[in-house]
Amino acid sequence: VSPPEVEALLFDVFGTVVDWRTSIARELEAFWAPRGIERDWDAMARAWRSRYQPAMEAVRTGRRPFAKLDLLHRENLLGMLEEFGLPGLAEAELDELNRAWHRLDPWPDSAPGLTRLRRRYILAPCSNGNVRLMVDVARHGGLPWDTVLGAEAAGAYKPQPQAYLGSIAFLDLPAGACMMVAAHNGDLAAARAVGLRTAFVPRPHEHGPGQTKDLAPEGPWDVVAPDFEALATALGC
Amino acid sequence: VSPPEVEALLFDVFGTVVDWRTSIARELEAFWAPRGIERDWDAMARAWRSRYQPAMEAVRTGRRPFAKLDLLHRENLLGMLEEFGLPGLAEAELDELNRAWHRLDPWPDSAPGLTRLRRRYILAPCSNGNVRLMVDVARHGGLPWDTVLGAEAAGAYKPQPQAYLGSIAFLDLPAGACMMVAAHNGDLAAARAVGLRTAFVPRPHEHGPGQTKDLAPEGPWDVVAPDFEALATALGC
Secondary structure, X not given: OOHHHOOEEEEOOEOOOXXXXXXXXXXXXXHHHHHOOOOOHHXXXXXXXXXXXXXXXXXXXXXXXXXXXXXXXXXXXXXXXXXXXOOOOOHHHHHHHHHHHHHOOEOOOHHHHHHHHOOOOEEEEEEOOOHHHHHHHHHHHOOOOOOOEEHHHHOOOOOOHHHHXXXXXXXXXXXXXXXXXXXXXXXXXXXXXXXXEEEEOOOOOOOOOOOOOOOOOOOOOOEEOOOHHHHHHHOOO | OOHHHOOEEEEOOEOOOEOHHHHHHHHHHHHXXXXXXXXXXXXXXXXXXXXXXXXXXXXXXXXXXXOOHHHHHHHHHHHHHHHOOOOOOOHHHHHHHHHHHHHOOEOOOHHHHHHHHOOOOEEEEEEOOXXXXXXXXXXXXXXXXXXXXXXXXXXXXXXXXHHHHHHHHOOOOOHHHEEEEEOOHHHHHHHHHOOOEEEEOOOOOOOOOOOOOOOOOOOOOOEEOOOHHHHHHHOOO
16 A cells, blocks of 8 residues: 555454453453452353444434434443343443443553554544544543544445445545555455455454464555554555 | 523634634645646635625515525635736636635634633534534534534524524524623624623734724624633633
C-alpha cells in the first residue's frame, strides 16, 4: 500500500486496541472479591464476552431495533451472573459493574503507536462499542482519536457493510482512502468487501493462552504488523 | 453552577472557539491575490458567512433534506463570488477555496483552555459544522476534543432542539449534566430551553470592530467568563 493515498485509519477496538479479557477479569474480581465471592475471573470475562455476538445478531437480523452496546452488555451481564450462580444485584450495582467495559486497558503499544500514526492520519475507532463507551476507554487509556465513529454513529453493527460505510461517510472519504486496522480476519474481510484498505495486527493473547483464532493473516491484507509501533513504521510515521 | 454535576462541555465553534472572520479573509487573499485580484477580504469573508443562516434555514424548515455544512458553504461561495464580481473557477478550485473553513485558527486562549478543561470534563464540539470540517479544524488548531458531536451527528441544525438533544444522546447524559459553551446568546437560549447548563464567553471581535451583537450576556447563564482560560478556572480546572 502506498501510505499517502490513505487519509484515515479506522480501528477495531475490543481485542485490537484494548485487552478486554484481562481488564474485565480484573474488574470482576475487584467487584466480587470484597463481597466474599471467588470464581475463575478469566472464565467469567470470556463468558460475558461470549454473549456479545449473539446479542448483536438480534440487531443485525432485525429482530430488534439498534440498541447501544452498553445496553447489550448489561443484558448479557444478567445472563452471565446467573450462569455463574452469583447473587442478584441492585440496579445501581449492575450499572457500576457494566461500566467495567469503559475502563479497558490498551495493549502497551496502542497509545504510543496511535500517537505516532496521528501525525499523518485521521484516526477513529470503528468499533461496535457505543460513543460514550469509546470516549471513556480513550480517556482511560490516553488514545488520541480525532473523533469516534463505528456502530452507533452508523446505526449498524460490524460486520454489516453499513457499519463501515456509514462511518467513512462522516469523513467524506472514498473507501479506498480509509484503512481498517483489526486483529480479526473477519472484520478485515468485511471492510475489504466494501472497498477499505486493511491492516492486520494480530493479538495472540486476546482470548487467552489457548487462542486458536486470528493468529495469522487469512486474507490479502495491505499491511500486516506485529503491533501498533510497527504499524506506524510501516505506514511511514 | 456546581462543577462536579456537569460531566460534559459542548462547544459552539465558529466564533466561539475559532476566529472564522480573519481566517477566511486571509484564505481569500491567499487564493485571489496571486490571481491578480484585490478586494476587501474582510468584507468578503463576512459576505460569505452572511449566507450561512439562510442556507441552514432551508434545512430547518424542511425545504431541503439535511445537507452537510461543507455543501452549504460551497453553494454560498458561488453566490458570494458572483456578488463580488469575481471570475468563474474550476470545480477543483472551488473545492480548494471551500476548504478554507477547515483551516480556521482558534482564538489564542482556546487550545490552552480546552486542554485544562479536558482534565475534568468530556469535551465535544456541538457546532453546525460537519464532522470532517470539525476534525480538520481541530487538527489544524490543536483542539483536544473527545469526539465530534453537533449538527451532522444529530441530523439537525442549531438552534433546533434536536441538534442539542441528539448530540447529548451520544454521551448518555441527562441535559443537566451537559453545559453548552458559546459566544452567542441565541445558541445558549436554545440549549437552556432543552435543559443544558450554559456558559457565555464573549468574542467581541468575531464580526469585526463594529460588532454590536453578543457583547454581553443576555440571559441567566450559569457561567460568564472572558475567555477559555477563565472558563477553566471558573469550572475548577
